[in-house]
Amino acid sequence: xxxxxxxxxxxxxxxxxxxxxxxxxxxxxxxxxxxxxxxxxxxxxxxxxxxxxxxxxxxxxxxxxxxxxxxxxxxxxxxxxxxxxxxxxxxxxxxxxxxxxxxxxxxxxxxxxxxxxxxxxxxxxxxxxxxxxxxxxxxxxxxxxxxxxxxxxxxxxxxxxxxxxxxxxxxxxxxxxxxxxxxxxxxxxxxxxxxxxxxxxxxxxxxxxxxxxxxxxxxxxxxxxxxxxxxxxxxxxxxxxxxxxxxxxxxxxxxxxxxxxxxxxxxxxxxxxxxxxxxxxxxxxxxxxxxxxxxxxxxxxxxxxxxxxxxxxxxxxxxxxxxxxxxx
Amino acid sequence: xxxxxxxxxxxxxxxxxxxxxxxxxxxxxxxxxxxxxxxxxxxxxxxxxxxxxxxxxxxxxxxxxxxxxxxxxxxxxxxxxxxxxxxxxxxxxxxxxxxxxxxxxxxxxxxxxxxxxxxxxxxxxxxxxxxxxxxxxxxxxxxxxxxxxxxxxxxxxxxxxxxxxxxxxxxxxxxxxxxxxxxxxxxxxxxxxxxxxxxxxxxxxxxxxxxxxxxxxxxxxxxxxxxxxxxxxxxxxxxxxxxxxxxxxxxxxxxxxxxxxxxxxxxxxxxxxxxxxxxxxx
Amino acid sequence: xxxxxxxxxxxxxxxxxxxxxxxxxxxxxxxxxxxxxxxxxxxxxxxxxxxxxxxxxxxxxxxxxxxxxxxxxxxxxxxxxxxxxxxxxxxxxxxxxxxxxxxxxxxxxxxxxxxxxxxxxxxxxxxxxxxxxxxxxxxxxxxxxxxxxxxxxxxxxxxxxxxxxxxxxxxxxxxxxxxxxxxxxxxxxxxxxxxxxxxxxxxxxxxxxxxxxxxxxxxxxxxxxxxxxxxxxxxxxxxxxxxxxxxxxxxxxxxxxxxxxxxxxxxxxxxxxxxxxxxxxxxxxxxxxxxxxxxxxxxxx
Numbered sequence: 001x002x003x004x005x006x007x008x009x010x011x012x013x014x015x016x017x018x019x020x021x022x023x024x025x026x027x028x029x030x031x032x033x034x035x036x037x038x039x040x041x042x043x044x045x046x047x048x049x050x051x052x053x054x055x056x057x058x059x060x061x062x063x064x065x066x067x068x069x070x071x072x073x074x075x076x077x078x079x080x081x082x083x084x085x086x087x088x089x090x091x092x093x094x095x096x097x098x099x100x101x102x103x104x105x106x107x108x109x110x111x112x113x114x115x116x117x118x119x120x121x122x123x124x125x126x127x128x129x130x131x132x133x134x135x136x137x138x139x140x141x142x143x144x145x146x147x148x149x150x151x152x153x154x155x156x157x158x159x160x161x162x163x164x165x166x167x168x169x170x171x172x173x174x175x176x177x178x179x180x181x182x183x184x185x186x187x188x189x190x191x192x193x194x195x196x197x198x199x200x201x202x203x204x205x206x207x208x209x210x211x212x213x214x215x216x217x218x219x220x221x222x223x224x225x226x227x228x229x230x231x232x233x234x235x236x237x238x239x240x241x242x243x244x245x246x247x248x249x250x251x252x253x254x255x256x257x258x259x260x261x262x263x264x265x266x267x268x269x270x271x272x273x274x275x276x277x278x279x280x281x282x283x284x285x286x287x288x289x290x291x292x293x294x295x296x297x298x299x300x301x302x303x304x305x306x307x308x309x310x311x312x313x314x315x316x317x318x319x320x321x322x323x324x325x326x327x328x
Numbered sequence: 329x330x331x332x333x334x335x336x337x338x339x340x341x342x343x344x345x346x347x348x349x350x351x352x353x354x355x356x357x358x359x360x361x362x363x364x365x366x367x368x369x370x371x372x373x374x375x376x377x378x379x380x381x382x383x384x385x386x387x388x389x390x391x392x393x394x395x396x397x398x399x400x401x402x403x404x405x406x407x408x409x410x411x412x413x414x415x416x417x418x419x420x421x422x423x424x425x426x427x428x429x430x431x432x433x434x435x436x437x438x439x440x441x442x443x444x445x446x447x448x449x450x451x452x453x454x455x456x457x458x459x460x461x462x463x464x465x466x467x468x469x470x471x472x473x474x475x476x477x478x479x480x481x482x483x484x485x486x487x488x489x490x491x492x493x494x495x496x497x498x499x500x501x502x503x504x505x506x507x508x509x510x511x512x513x514x515x516x517x518x519x520x521x522x523x524x525x526x527x528x529x530x531x532x533x534x535x536x537x538x539x540x541x542x543x544x545x546x547x548x549x550x551x552x553x554x555x556x557x558x559x560x561x562x563x564x565x566x567x568x569x570x571x572x573x574x575x576x577x578x579x580x581x582x583x584x585x586x587x588x589x590x591x592x593x594x595x596x597x598x599x600x601x602x603x604x605x606x607x608x609x610x
Numbered sequence: 611x612x613x614x615x616x617x618x619x620x621x622x623x624x625x626x627x628x629x630x631x632x633x634x635x636x637x638x639x640x641x642x643x644x645x646x647x648x649x650x651x652x653x654x655x656x657x658x659x660x661x662x663x664x665x666x667x668x669x670x671x672x673x674x675x676x677x678x679x680x681x682x683x684x685x686x687x688x689x690x691x692x693x694x695x696x697x698x699x700x701x702x703x704x705x706x707x708x709x710x711x712x713x714x715x716x717x718x719x720x721x722x723x724x725x726x727x728x729x730x731x732x733x734x735x736x737x738x739x740x741x742x743x744x745x746x747x748x749x750x751x752x753x754x755x756x757x758x759x760x761x762x763x764x765x766x767x768x769x770x771x772x773x774x775x776x777x778x779x780x781x782x783x784x785x786x787x788x789x790x791x792x793x794x795x796x797x798x799x800x801x802x803x804x805x806x807x808x809x810x811x812x813x814x815x816x817x818x819x820x821x822x823x824x825x826x827x828x829x830x831x832x833x834x835x836x837x838x839x840x841x842x843x844x845x846x847x848x849x850x851x852x853x854x855x856x857x858x859x860x861x862x863x864x865x866x867x868x869x870x871x872x873x874x875x876x877x878x879x880x881x882x883x884x885x886x887x888x889x890x891x892x893x894x895x896x897x898x899x900x901x902x903x904x905x906x907x908x909x910x911x
Contacts, residue, residue: 022802023717029709030718033772034727036706037734040745040769047748121644129638130645140899141649147823147895148655149830151860152884156655158867186651193645219634240736247738249833250860254867274740274833281744281837286752298744302737309736313729413796416788418720443798453789455808465807466797515793522797 044302047295080296085260085271087280087290095293097300099262103177103270104246104304107256110181110266111188111245116238118185119192123234126193127200128222139194146190154254157183162255169267175257177266183255184245192241199233199319200226232319236312243308247301249274273301348427355386359573359588364389364526364556365410370424372405372581374417379405380581383424391572392548392557394589396564398604402581403560404450407528410558411445412438443470446519447528451535452511454503454518459495462503462514466522481521489517490547509540516547527551529559533566545570564605568593576601659885666882675847680866681875685883687847691856692890694849695760695839696829699767704821707775711817714776715783716805728780735773739833742770746838761852763839770834771824778820782813815905819898826894830887832860842869859887 082096126138161182162174169178203226211221227234257269258279271279277297284290348366355363363386372380379402387393395403408414409422415438426433433441443466454462463482472478482499486492491513495506503514512532519527529548533541548557548570561567567574568589575586576598584598596602670684677683718724746766756762786809794804841855842865849856863883866876 022800022805026709026713026717029706030713033706033710033776034730036769037730037773039749040734040737040742043745043749044741118644118647121641122647123645125638125641125645129641138645138649143899144892144895145651147826147830147891149832149860149887149891151830151832151863152887155863155867155880155884156658160658189647189651217630217634219637220630223637243736247736247740249738249740250864254864274738277740277744278833278836281747295744295748298741302741305737305741306733309733310729313732411796413792416792416795439798439800441798442796447796449789449792449796451789453787453793455790455793456812465794465799468807469797469799469803518793518797 041302044295044299047292048299049292080293080300083262085276087284087293095289095296097273097276097293097297099260100271100273100276100297101300102262102264103256104272104274106264106266107177107180107184107252107270107272108242108245110177111184112238112242114182114185115188115192115241115245119189119237119241120196120234122189122193123196123200123237124222124227127197128226129218135197139197142190142194146194150187150248150250151254153183153187154251157251157255171267173257173269175255176268177256177270180252180256180270180272181266183251184248187248187251188241188245191244192237195237195240196230196234199230199237202233202319203229229322230319232315232322236315236319239308239312239315243305243312246304246308247274249278253278273297273304277301351384351386355388359388359390361388361390363387364428366425366427367409368425368427370406370409370422370426372402372409372414373421373423375419378581380409380422383577383581383583385575385583385586387556387558388573389556390552392552392559392570393573393575394567394571395558395560395575395577396562396567397577398579399562401577401579403562403577404530405581406577407447407530407558407560409434410526410528411442411447413442413447443522444524445526445528446522446524448512448515448519448530448532450531452508452515454506454511454514457503458500459503459506459514460499463517463521466518470522482517485517485521488520488551489513490543490550491517507540509536509543512536512540512544513547516544516551520551524555526556526558529557531560531562533561533563541566564607576604578604659881659888663878663881663885666878667885671879671882672886676843676862676879679872680843680862680870680879681872685859685862685879685886687849688857688859688862688883689886689890691760691840691847691849692829692859695763695767695835695856695858696825698760698764699771699828700821700825702764703768703771703775707772708779708817710776711779711783712805715780716801716809731773731776735777739770739831742766743834743837745769746834751838757853758838758841758855759853760839760849760856763835763856764852766834766838767828767831770831771828774824774827775821778824779813779817782816782820783809785816786812815901819902819905822894822898822901826891826898829894830860830891832864836861836864842866859883859890863887 080095080097082094083098084094084096085099086094122138126135130138157179162179164174165171165176165179165182166174207225207229208221211225212218216224252272253275256272256275258271258275259269260271260276261268263270277294280290280294284294347368351366352363355361365387367383367385367387370380370383371378383406395406397403405414409426410428410433412433414420414422422434424434428441429444455465457465460482463485464478467478467481472481483492483496486495491510494510495501495514498505503511506514512535516527516532532548533544536544545566548559551557552572559567559570561570571589573587574589574592576584576592576596578584578600585592585596585601592601593605596605672684672689673686674684675687676685714724714727718727743766746762746769750756750762750765751758754762756765790808790812791804794808795801799807835858839856840858840861842857842861844855844857847857863880866880866883867873870876
């Protein structure tokens, strides 16, 4: 034996002495990250609190101290759900976010009405009908499309889509809900198509073979077997796409028109939640009721995003469970 | 449960030390050698699921010991207990005593334990590194940086795993350029380079073709000259060819019989073992 | 059964079959049109950007600062500013993201709460970027009192990319086969030695691709930095200190469209900025995608 065990010894002894340091280091890093992410949630809601009853929130240090206060006594939680948003007037301020919630809803639903059928058909065509090479290109293209910055989409919407909408629908201004919905549908399309394709791809091949062996055509196989089998994943894809549309800021800020009046008419100028925050942030005074109202808008947005993500997650887990896969 | 020989001879009321001595004496008489590992009342759980029931067994120092049994009987678990690799699985828990070098290894440091007890897995699992780096991985863990010594050690390990002649010209190639059988022998060499006292083999041939299996078996026999080899297998012929001693586990994780291969294959004491050996179940 | 009946039956079957294949063709044609929409669209955006901006791109445009209320000159400070803010964010976020990913995939004991953390991280990856902008404003600009500055923007973008980076790194780590880990542990390696020598080298291409994709996303983000870090038409456009405002590409574009008084006169510069932004983002993405494909092809396990 050319090397004895003794020569292998010293490294080991040194190693044994500080065995568990690595575990603590990574635990600390993870803890900091998780706390930082937790602070986001906490901070948004803590800053939105003045609207819950007659409370005053004094930002202090990392958190906020909640005091009974007089300053915000005229703002209550239900004020947020009135229909008038007029935060800047000197005497009477109104913080009703209903117009923005309506705008977000209308624009998002409009966008989804376009993006879901197109996204799904693209996923089915590329995943099940088209040739293999098309699928690879398609996936790459979708990834690139999904990565285009939203300000670029907004610019595109402003220059191309808004004028087109104005002329084809004969409305006063192209900056309206429809333009925003169109640009959002384009932005959500790659997410939806890509995720739906993943869901279809995850359906076991035995399903396809079994259906074809029974004499079904390819289309019948897709329509009656594959889509139902992948439905959870497909729905999840739709919800995640919707989540992306709800949270989009720059694109809608440029094309939606941003009028804060309550309207259900998609041809009118609208101000969704995200644009509402972006527009007022610069002019709100730190610590004022207006400032906290914007955090309330953010909290609303956050809630919508959380609910959507969790729903999508739920569908995803259901899909895995149906296919007999348990998440590790 | 049928009383095994050592159970009949050993006084259950005697102290643990006396029991250990008695087991040693029994193994010495039966196998003409001494034990390297003694297992006492080993129970094993995956969560609430009990996989091993009261296994007690003295593994002789010399030769190849095979652990056999129907699939799912816990033979791999028993093997993984010996170098604490079961800890990789969350929720796994072992109780009892496993005495190795005078210490209960269930309570000792797994990292130190694992250089004394090497392991080869079911599927060849070389690292995505060169052939040389794969074999040198173990010695490097122990802080060996000297190039010449490393090269010597690698060559020696590859020789002993009967792989040297096939790879000596391409030590810098990726380990994945080797065939399945060669990869498995590389893994044996990798385990040997740490100079273990015991080599555990967990169905090392299950992913290989007959010819490659044959070479692995041959290697295992040769290695048994210098260290203890414990091999898990579900293949009766393989156990017959390779092993000197056999432990047979039954489906509920109970050790049914343990003894020299020949005597167990020819005249099993336990009826269930006889059934298993005749292929009536498992 | 008479011959007539048989013929009739045969015809019915044939008709049914024709109908089915017609339906299939109609469906496939519709689907094809639907899916080609995406391709046409990308081609259209690319054509549009390139055709409009070709004339705006010049050496001066890429290397000079803006002049004359951004009606002339270039966008070099914005390019530098964007690189600073994104690179800084990545530098801040990466150690934490990698550490968290290693802990989550290698050290954390499994259970419902680990799944909960994972869902939490996934959820935060889907939080609208404007919300991060709000938090950045409240936390970094006011509470930590960084002011509207490069530093505050970096921290905000770091927070935004943290969940994305954690998720990508953890995915890369978890795709390392368990047999590699077992092989190393069985040789007597400690957990950290095993991670350092086997797991990380195997996972690093995946982690790097993930971070490049994260960076590509961060560089185009406008909403999180518009109140925390960036401004339009600074008196000194070049980034000088961590505590100064910084000019960035996406916000410069926003400024040209919404803030500048000279919307029509800056057309060429707007297109040029879009072009540069698109090129940067697309190049980063393509690099990551091509790299990923090559690593996957090379993978032997």
